[in-house]
Amino acid sequence: MPKLGVAKDFLVEYAKLQKPVQKAVDDAITKFAAHTHAGLHLEKLAHARDPRIRTIRIDKFWRGVVLAPETGDDYCLISVRPHDDAIEYARSRRFGVNAVLGVLEVRNEQALEAITPAMEHIAGTTEKRLLSAVSDADLLRLGIDRDLLPLVRLLTTEAHLDALQKIIPENQYDVLLALAAEMDPDEVWQQVAAQQLPDGKAPDMVDAADIGAAMERSQGRIALVDGPEELLGILARPFDAWRVFLHPTQRRVAYRPSYAGSAQVTGGPGTGKTVVALHRVAHLVRGLADGQRILLTTYTKALAAGLRQSLALLLEEEHLRRVDVLHVDSLAHQLVRAARGDQRLEVVLDADEKARWGRIIEELDLPWTEPFLAQEYRHVVLAQSISSLEEYLKASRRGRGSQLGPVQRARAWRAVEMFVQQLREEGRFTHLQIADEAARVLAARGEPAYRHVVVDEAQDLHPAQWRMLRACVAEGPDDLFIAGDPHQRIYDNRVSLRSMGIKVAGRSAQLWLNYRTTHEILTWATALLTGESFDSLDGNDDGGIGQSAEGLDGYRSTLHGTRPVLHQAATQVKELDALVDQVGAWMEAGVLPQEIGVAARTRKLGDLAAGRLAEAGIEAAMLRSDPAPEREAVRVGTMHAIKGLEYRCMAVIGVTAHGVPAASALTPIEVDRLQHQTDMLAERCLLFVACTRAREGLFVSWHGEPSPFLPD
Numbered sequence: 001m002p003k004l005g006v007a008k009d010f011l012v013e014y015a016k017l018q019k020p021v022q023k024a025v026d027d028a029i030t031k032f033a034a035h036t037h038a039g040l041h042l043e044k045l046a047h048a049r050d051p052r053i054r055t056i057r058i059d060k061f062w063r064g065v066v067l068a069p070e071t072g073d074d075y076c077l078i079s080v081r082p083h084d085d086a087i088e089y090a091r092s093r094r095f096g097v098n099a100v101l102g103v104l105e106v107r108n109e110q111a112l113e114a115i116t117p118a119m120e121h122i123a124g125t126t127e128k129r130l131l132s133a134v135s136d137a138d139l140l141r142l143g144i145d146r147d148l149l150p151l152v153r154l155l156t157t158e159a160h161l162d163a164l165q166k167i168i169p170e171n172q173y174d175v176l177l178a179l180a181a182e183m184d185p186d187e188v189w190q191q192v193a194a195q196q197l198p199d200g201k202a203p204d205m206v207d208a209a210d211i212g213a214a215m216e217r218s219q220g221r222i223a224l225v226d227g228p229e230e231l232l233g234i235l236a237r238p239f240d241a242w243r244v245f246l247h248p249t250q251r252r253v254a255y256r257p258s259y260a261g262s263a264q265v266t267g268g269p270g271t272g273k274t275v276v277a278l279h280r281v282a283h284l285v286r287g288l289a290d291g292q293r294i295l296l297t298t299y300t301k302a303l304a305a306g307l308r309q310s311l312a313l314l315l316e317e318e319h320l321r322r323v324d325v326l327h328v329d330s331l332a333h334q335l336v337r338a339a340r341g342d343q344r345l346e347v348v349l350d351a352d353e354k355a356r357w358g359r360i361i362e363e364l365d366l367p368w369t370e371p372f373l374a375q376e377y378r379h380v381v382l383a384q385s386i387s388s389l390e391e392y393l394k395a396s397r398r399g400r401g402s403q404l405g406p407v408q409r410a411r412a413w414r415a416v417e418m419f420v421q422q423l424r425e426e427g428r429f430t431h432l433q434i435a436d437e438a439a440r441v442l443a444a445r446g447e448p449a450y451r452h453v454v455v456d457e458a459q460d461l462h463p464a465q466w467r468m469l470r471a472c473v474a475e476g477p478d479d480l481f482i483a484g485d486p487h488q489r490i491y492d493n494r495v496s497l498r499s500m501g502i503k504v505a506g507r508s509a510q511l512w513l514n515y516r517t518t519h520e521i522l523t524w525a526t527a528l529l530t531g532e533s534f535d536s537l538d539g540n541d542d543g544g545i546g547q548s549a550e551g552l553d554g555y556r557s558t559l560h561g562t563r564p565v566l567h568q569a570a571t572q573v574k575e576l577d578a579l580v581d582q583v584g585a586w587m588e589a590g591v592l593p594q595e596i597g598v599a600a601r602t603r604k605l606g607d608l609a610a611g612r613l614a615e616a617g618i619e620a621a622m623l624r625s626d627p628a629p630e631r632e633a634v635r636v637g638t639m640h641a642i643k644g645l646e647y648r649c650m651a652v653i654g655v656t657a658h659g660v661p662a663a664s665a666l667t668p669i670e671v672d673r674l675q676h677q678t679d680m681l682a683e684r685c686l687l688f689v690a691c692t693r694a695r696e697g698l699f700v701s702w703h704g705e706p707s708p709f710l711p712d
Contacts, residue, residue, distance in 0.1 A: 005076035005215040005222040006231065013080050014235060016590055017062075024059045025080055026235055032056060032066075042068055045087065049109040050094040052211075053078075055086055065090050067104075067211065074212035076104070076222060097214045098171065100143040101193065102206040104214040104222065105169035112167055116151060123154040130155040131179055138185040142175045142193045152176065162519075165560070170221065174513065177556065194252070219251070246272070246279055253509045254279035262480040262497075264458075264504040267511030269692035270522075270557070273483040274644070276511070277456045278307065280481045282314045284452045285322055292451035295472060296325045299460045302623060303327065303644040307456060324450075328465045329431045335438040335449075335468070348428045356422060360415045368412070371667050375675060376400070377416055382432050383463040383495075385439070389413045401674030435464040442471035449473070457644055458484030466500040475501070516646055518561035521698045525564075525691040527711035528684055564691070564698040568706065572654075575703040576612040579651055582699045583618055583634060586649045591697075593619060594627075597647035598636040599690040601662055605654045610636045639690040650694035652687070657705040660687055684709050 014025060032042075042054035056064040063086035065079040079089055092110035097103070123129075131139075136149055144152060148168065155161050158180050165173050171193075178188045194201070207213065215222050225231045246254060253265050254276045267273050281296050288294070296311065298304055304327040312320060326334070333345055348356075357370040366373070379399065386392050392413050393406060404412060423429060429437075442449065453473045455461070461469075473479045480502055497504060514522055565582065569575035579598065586596055598613075598620070600606040610620035613634055621627035623637030623645075635647065654660070661683035667675040687709055691698055700710075 003074040003212045003215055004225050004231065005074075005218075006225060007076060007078050008221050008223075010077045010079055011223075011235075017080070018590075021058070021062055022235070024062065025064065026232060028056055028058050029064065029077065029235075030232060042066060045090050048091045052095065053090045053093065055090055063087070067095055069211045070209070072212065074215065076211070076215060078106075096145075096169075097206060097208045097210070098143050098169070099145070099206055099208075100141065100202055101171065101217070102203040102214060103171060103218040104211065105171065107169055108167035112151070115163065115167070116154075119151060119154040119160065122160065123156060126156055128156050129153065130157060130161060131176070134179050134185060142179075142185060142188055144172055144175060145169075148172070162560070177513075181556075219246070246275060250276045250511065251279070253511075255283050258477050259481075259507050260477055261475070261507060262482065262502050262504050263478075263507040263509075264482045264484075264497075265509045265511060266483075266485055268485055268514060268526075269689065270514035270516030270646075271511035272515055273485065273511060274307070274310075274456050277454050277481065277483040278310055278314060281311060281323060281452075281454050282319075284454075284478060284481075285315065285319045288322060288451060292322075293449075294323045295331070295450045295453045295469075296323055296456070297328055297331060297453065297469070298456040298644070299328055299465075300641075300643070301327050301330070302626065302641060303457060304330070305626060306645065328435065328461060328468070331472075332431070332435040332438040332465070332468055335441050336434050339441045345434060346426075346428045347434075348423060348430055353430065356419060357415075360418050364411070364415055364418070366411060366415060369668075369671055372402075372671055373412065373415055373419075375667070375672070376412055377419065378432065378462070381416055382436055385436055385464065385467065392416075399674060399678070401672035401676070432462055432464045435462070435468050439464065439467035439471050442468065452478055452481070454481045454483075456483050458482045459486050460484075461495070463495045463500065466495055466497070466502070470501050512556065514557040515559070516695050517557055517692050518559045518696060519557040520561055520563045521691070521694050522557045524698075524711065525688055528688045528691070528709055530711075559695075561696050564700055566710075567699065567701040569701065569703040572608075572703050575653065575701050576609060578701055579609060579653055579699070580612060580616045580618065582651060583613060584616070586697060587618070591648050593632045593634045594621075594630075595648040596634045596651070597642055597645065597649070597693055598634060598651045598653065599639045599642040599693070600636075600652075600654050601639055601659045601686075602654070603638055605659075606636050606638055609653060639686045642693055643689050646693050646695060648695050649697035649699075650691070651699040651701070652690045653701050655687065655700055655702040655707045655710060657707055659702075660707040660709060 014022065017025065042056055044051075044054055052068055052070060054066045054068045056066055058064055058080065061083055062080065063083050064077060065081070065086055067076040067078055069075075079086065081089060092108055093106050094109045095104065095106050098105050131152060139149060139152065140146060151164075155164075155176075161173075161176055161180055164176075174192050175188055178192045179185070183191065203217070215224060250272045256263075265273055265276050277296070281294055285294055296307055298307060304325055308325040311323065311325060315323070324331075337343060337345060353374065354370050357373045360366070361368060361370065361373065380386070380395055380397055381392065384391075384395055386395055389410060393409055397404065420433075423433070449472045451473065453469055455469060469480065482497070482502075482504065517525070567575070567578050567582075569578055583596055583598075587593065598606070598609050600609060603624075606622065610622060613620040613636070619633040620636045621631055621633035623635055623641040627633060627635065635642075635645075639652075661680055665683060666679045669676040687707070691700065702710075
C-alpha cells in the first residue's frame with residue numbers, strides 16, 4: 001500500500017504562509033495525493049545531490065519539495081518554500097536511511113562541503129577535541145555515519161557542534177550533543193539513539209532503498225497519512241498538528257506497552273511532557289475493556305480545554321468519547337455533586353476567605369495574621385486531611401517557618417473549627433475542601449471511577465487533589481501517568497507522591513531536549529532560577545528532577561533564533577507603547593495575531609495592555625474569556641493564565657521591582673520566614689514560566705526599577 005509522509009518541518013513552514021499561499025498548497029498537494037501518490041506534476045532537478053528529490057509547483061512564486069523513491073510509490077512532503085529557495089534546498093540536500101536505526105535522514109551536502117575546510121583550519125590550531133574520549137566504534141554503533149567521522153573528529157567546542165545542527169541529520173546531532181554533555185555511550189544509546197525506535201531495538205536489516213519502512217520508523221519526525229482527506233485535516237491546523245508530534249526520544253515513554261505501576265515523566269518547559277501525556281492517553285485508550293474510561297486532568301480549566309483540543313487530533317471519535325478531560329476542580333465538583341444528589345456547590349472567593357480569617361482572629365484574640373492561618377489550614381490541615389485536635393497535635397508541620405507548641409496548636413485548631421463550621425452552615429466550600437470530600441466519596445464507593453488516570457502539570461496539585469486522583473483508580477499496572485516539572489511550580493503545593501500511595505520509583509523518565517524554545521531564550525530564562533533549590537515531584541524519591549537549578553544544566557534547546565529583547569521605559573504609558581510597536585513588528589514579519597501572547601502579573605495590567613493594543617488597531621482577546629482557537633487576536637492574560645500555553649512570540653510586561661514579585665503574593669518575612677522564601681521562589685518560577693511560553697521571540701519590559709529576578 002502506498003505511503004504519504006508529511007515532515008514536521010513542512011508543517012512548521014506551511015503554518016507561517018499567508019492564507020492564499022496555503023490554499024494554493026492545499027490544491028496542489030491534494031491533487032498530488034488524490035492520484036495515489038503517482039508522482040503527477042513532480043519535476044526532477046538537474047545537478048541535485050539526491051536523484052530522488054523532486055519539486056511540485058504551488059504557484060508562480062512557491063514550490064514544494066518532495067522525496068520520491070526511484071521505485072515504488074512511497075512519498076514524503078519535505079518542505080514548502082519560495083521558488084528559488086526550494087530549488088536551492090532540493091539541490092543541496094541528500095536523503096538517506098540510517099544504517100543502524102533505519103530511520104529517514106537528511107543532510108545538507110553543500111553546507112558540509114563548505115564548512116569542512118573551516119573546521120580543519122580551526123582544528124589545526126589546537127590539540128583539543130570535543131569527543132576525544134569516544135571511540136569510532138561507539139560513534140558508529142550509535143548511528144553516526146561513517147563518512148561523517150572525519151568531520152566529527154575535528155570538533156573542538158560545543159559551539160562548533162552547534163554549527164552542524166542544521167546540516168547533519170537531526171538524530172545524529174542529538175547523539176553528538178549527548179556525548180558532548182559527557183553522557184556514557186551506553187547511556188546515550190538508551191536515552192537518545194534507541195529512543196528513535198518504536199521498540200527500542202535496532203532493525204535486524206536496513207534496506208537503504210526502502211523509503212516506506214524508513215518513514216514508518218521516523219514517526220517522531222514524519223506523520224503518515226492515508227490520503228487527501230486526512231492530509232487536509234492536518235493542514236487545517238498545522239501548528240496544532242506540529243505540537244502533537246512526538247520526538248523519538250519521547251515516543252518510547254509514551255508508547256511503552258505497559259508500566260508495572262504508576263509512572264512519571266519530568267523535564268523543563270518545551271521538552272514535550274504534555275505531548276507525551278496526550279500520546280499516553282492515545283495508547284491506553286486503545287486497550288480499554290468494555291465500560292472502562294480514562295481521566296486526563298490538569299489544574300486549570302484553560303489547560304484542560306487545550307488538552308481536549310489536542311487530544312482530538314490524535315483520537316477517532318469512538319476513542320475520544322471514552323476519555324474524560326477535566327481540570328481537577330471540575331472533577332471534584334462532579335464527584336461531590338453526584339454523591340449529594342446533584343446539589344450545587346457554592347465556592348467561597350479568596351477575598352471572602354481572607355476576611356473570614358480576619359474576623360476569627362479578632363474574635364478569638366489570636367496573635368497571627370490572616371495569611372498565616374489560611375496557610376496553616378491549607379498546608380497542614382487539608383494537606384493531611386486532619387479532622388480532629390488529636391490528629392493536629394501529632395501532625396508534621398514540615399515547611400512551616402514558625403513553631404507551634406501544644407497550647408498554640410489548640411488555639412489554631414479552634415480557629416480552623418470556626419472557619420469550617422461557618423462555611424458548613426452557609427453551604428459554602430473552598431475548592432480544596434471539595435477535593436478532600438471527593439476523595440472520601442471515592443473511598444466510600446469502593447469502586448474506582450477510571451481504569452487509567454493521566455495527570456499533566458502535576459507540580460501544581462495540592463495533596464487533597466492527589467488523594468482524590470489516587471482514589472479514582474485502582475492501584476496496579478498503568479494506574480497513574482504523571483507529567484510535571486518542579487521548576488514550573490507556581491503554587492505552593494508541596495507534596496510527596498509516595499505519601500499519597502503513588503509509587504514511581506524505577507518508572508520515571510526525564511526529558512532534557514527542548515523542542516519549543518530557542519537556545520537564546522532558554523539560556524536567558526534559565527538564568528532566572530540560578531542558585532535556587534527545588535523539591536522533586538515525589539518528595540525526593542527516585543524520579544525527581546533534582547534539588548537545585550543545576551537540574552537544568554543538561555537541559556538544552558535544539559533551536560536557535562534571536563536573543564530576547566529587554567526594554568526599559570520611563571513610564572507605564574511608554575512601556576505599553578513599546579508593546580504595541582513590538583507586536584506590530586512581529587505581525588509585519590508574518591506572525592499571526594493568535595500566535596502572539598502577552599503576559600502580565602496582574603489582571604489589571606493585562607486589561608490595560610489589551611486596551612492599548614485595541615487603540616492601535618490590534619485586536620486582543622483575554623484568555624479568561626476562552627477565545628476560540630481560530631480567532632485572529634493577540635492573546636492577553638496573567639502569568640498564571642498563560643501557564644501551559646505556547647506562542648510563536650511572547651511579550652512579558654510589567655516586570656518591575658514592585659510588580660514581580662507581587663507584594664500581595666508574599667508572606668511577610670517576620671510572619672513566616674520559610675513561607676516567605678517559598679513565596680519568593682514561586683514568583684521566580686512564575687516569571688520563568690511566562691518567558692518560556694515563547695517559541696521564537698521574547699520581549700520583556702518594565703518601567704522604572706526592574707524586577708530583582710532579572711539576570712544582570
